[in-house]
Structure formats: structure tokens, C-alpha cells
Amino acid sequence: MYSTSSYVTRTLVAFVFFSITASRADSYKGPTPPAVYTQECSSCHLAFPPNLLPKVSWQRVMNGLDKHYGSDASLDADAQKQISVWLQTYGGQGKRTREEPPLDRITRSAWFERKHREVGAATFKRASIKSPANCTACHRDAAQGDFEEDRVRIPK
Amino acid sequence: MFQKFFTLLFFVSLNTSAATPTDLLAGYVSQSGQSANAFKGEDFFKVSHGQEWQCTSCHGKSPTMSGRHASTDKAIEPLAPAVNAKRFTDSAKVEKWFRRNCKDVLARECTAAEKADVLAWLLTLR
Numbered sequence: 694m695y696s697t698s699s700y701v702t703r704t705l706v707a708f709v710f711f712s713i714t715a716s717r718a719d720s721y722k723g724p725t726p727p728a729v730y731t732q733e734c735s736s737c738h739l740a741f742p743p744n745l746l747p748k749v750s751w752q753r754v755m756n757g758l759d760k761h762y763g764s765d766a767s768l769d770a771d772a773q774k775q776i777s778v779w780l781q782t783y784g785g786q787g788k789r790t791r792e793e794p795p796l797d798r799i800t801r802s803a804w805f806e807r808k809h810r811e812v813g814a815a816t817f818k819r820a821s822i823k824s825p826a827n828c829t830a831c832h833r834d835a836a837q838g839d840f841e842e843d844r845v846r847i848p849k
Numbered sequence: 850m851f852q853k854f855f856t857l858l859f860f861v862s863l864n865t866s867a868a869t870p871t872d873l874l875a876g877y878v879s880q881s882g883q884s885a886n887a888f889k890g891e892d893f894f895k896v897s898h899g900q901e902w903q904c905t906s907c908h909g910k911s912p913t914m915s916g917r918h919a920s921t922d923k924a925i926e927p928l929a930p931a932v933n934a935k936r937f938t939d940s941a942k943v944e945k946w947f948r949r950n951c952k953d954v955l956a957r958e959c960t961a962a963e964k965a966d967v968l969a970w971l972l973t974l975r
Binding site: 737738759762765768769822823830 | 918920921922923941945948950952953
């Protein structure tokens with residue numbers, strides 16, 4: 694009886710510990726996206742992890758691909774459907790996506806601005822970075838879901 | 850066994866849009882009903898068509914070299930088939946990018962004659 698409750702306690706402590714560290718670690722370890730998601734989105738930019746925007750924002754993004762942040766990114770109906778289903782299944786999970794950011798831009802989210810408050814506007818405009826949406830400029834392994842702070846390298 | 854193989858082959862052939870750059874050029878020429886003009890293609894590629902971006906904004910002035918996406922900075926591989934064998938080998942992909950990029954650069958889709966001219970020019974580059 695004693696050993697069982699001690700086991701339960703230890704498991705619980707371990708669970709709480711891991712869930713805290715997991716929520717602090719800036720890594721995306723969600724399910725692997727379908728090939729169509731990676732292929733289509735990353736022809737122009739990082740195939741962003743779906744939990745960085747709420748579902749309703751993703752829906753607007755997918756319904757307005759012909760006017761996609763200043764560029765035509767329209768897809769054929771089949772690819773559009775597959776990507777929408779993926780984003781509606783795995784998008785918007787976690788506390789970061791409780792709010793819809795202005796213009797459905799990940800980079801305008803309160804959590805994004807908080808995380809990057811030490812990075813000045815001039816830094817984001819450097820020729821080697823260009824925009825806050827260019828994750829890979831500083832988070833070199835962002836494509837693998839790695840946004841860990843201690844691996845950030847801001848280029849000159 | 851053979852039946853399986855041919856069934857597979859059949860479905861693969863249904864999905865494929867594999868082509869060569871010269872096939873695609875011939876297709877655009879026959880659609881437009883006029884011969885392709887590489888000089889016009891070069892000009893079309895390099896001039897402004899009244900929008901914020903031109904072809905060169907992302908592809909650079911020399912399509913034998915890499916470009917960078919004007920807003921995201923993503924590296925864009927060279928367009929000229931002589932230096933990048935993957936270019937203009939998939940008709941669906943080519944059509945998708947002509948549609949998108951022409952809308953960004955001209956605020957309309959390109960005509961078959963314009964596509965033929967640009968492709969004819971790209972094929973002259975070494």
C-alpha cells in the first residue's frame with residue numbers, strides 16, 4: 694500500500710516536472726506534417742508549426758491565399774483542402790493561440806512580441822534577416838521545430 | 850504480377866506532369882499561335898510592369914544565379930534550365946508559379962506568348 698502510493702506520488706512529481714519543462718522549452722514536437730504542407734508552404738518561407746496561430750486565423754489564411762501577405766500564394770483545390778484539414782486538426786493548440794493576432798500574423802502575437810522584446814526593429818530589418826517572419830535567420834533549426842533560446846544566433 | 854505493374858504504371862502516368870523545358874516551350878508556342886521571341890522574353894523579365902515587384906525582385910537579374918525572395922529572404926534556385934536541371938520539368942508546377950508570380954508582377958495572368966518568350970530566353974542562358 695505504502696509503496697504503491699509512493700510510486701503514484703513519484704510518477705505525479707515526474708509528470709508535473711516534465712510538463713513544466715516541456716512548456717518552457719521552445720521546441721515544437723508535434724506530429725510530422727503531410728508532405729504537401731512542407732512542400733507548398735516552405736517554397737517561400739518556413740512551414741510554420743500549426744500551433745503558432747489559432748484555428749480561426751489559419752482558416753482566414755487558407756481562404757485568402759490569393760492575397761497572402763502581399764503575394765499570390767494560391768493553390769490547387771486538392772492541396773488547399775489537405776493543408777486546411779491539417780491546420781484545422783493540429784492548429785491552435787496551447788495557450789499561445791487563445792488570442793487571434795492582428796492581421797493573423799504570428800509575429801504580431803503578444804507572446805511573439807514578448808519573446809522578442811530584446812530584439813530591436815533595426816535588427817529585424819538587417820539585410821541578413823529582413824523580417825520577423827524569417828525565423829530561420831536566427832533560429833537555424835526552426836524547420837525542425839527548434840526555437841530554443843540558447844541556440845539563437847542573430848546574424849550581423 | 851505484370852497486371853499489378855501495369856496498373857501502377859497507369860496510375861503513375863495519370864498523376865505525372867513530367868516534361869522537358871522544350872516540351873513546355875512548344876506547348877506555349879502552339880497555344881499562342883506565334884513563335885517565341887527570346888529578346889522580348891528578356892525584356893519582359895527585366896522591366897517593371899507597374900507593380901511593386903518585378904520578376905527580378907526575387908529571381909535576380911541573372912537567372913543563372915540564385916535569387917532571394919523579396920519579402921521572406923528565402924533562397925530561390927536559378928531559373929535557367931542549363932544550370933538547374935529541375936527547372937521547367939513539371940508542367941503543373943510551372944503553371945502554378947506563372948499564375949502566382951504573374952499576378953504579383955503584372956496584376957494579371959501571363960499569356961501563353963509571354964510565357965513562351967520568357968522560357969525561350971531562359972533556354973538561351975548558359
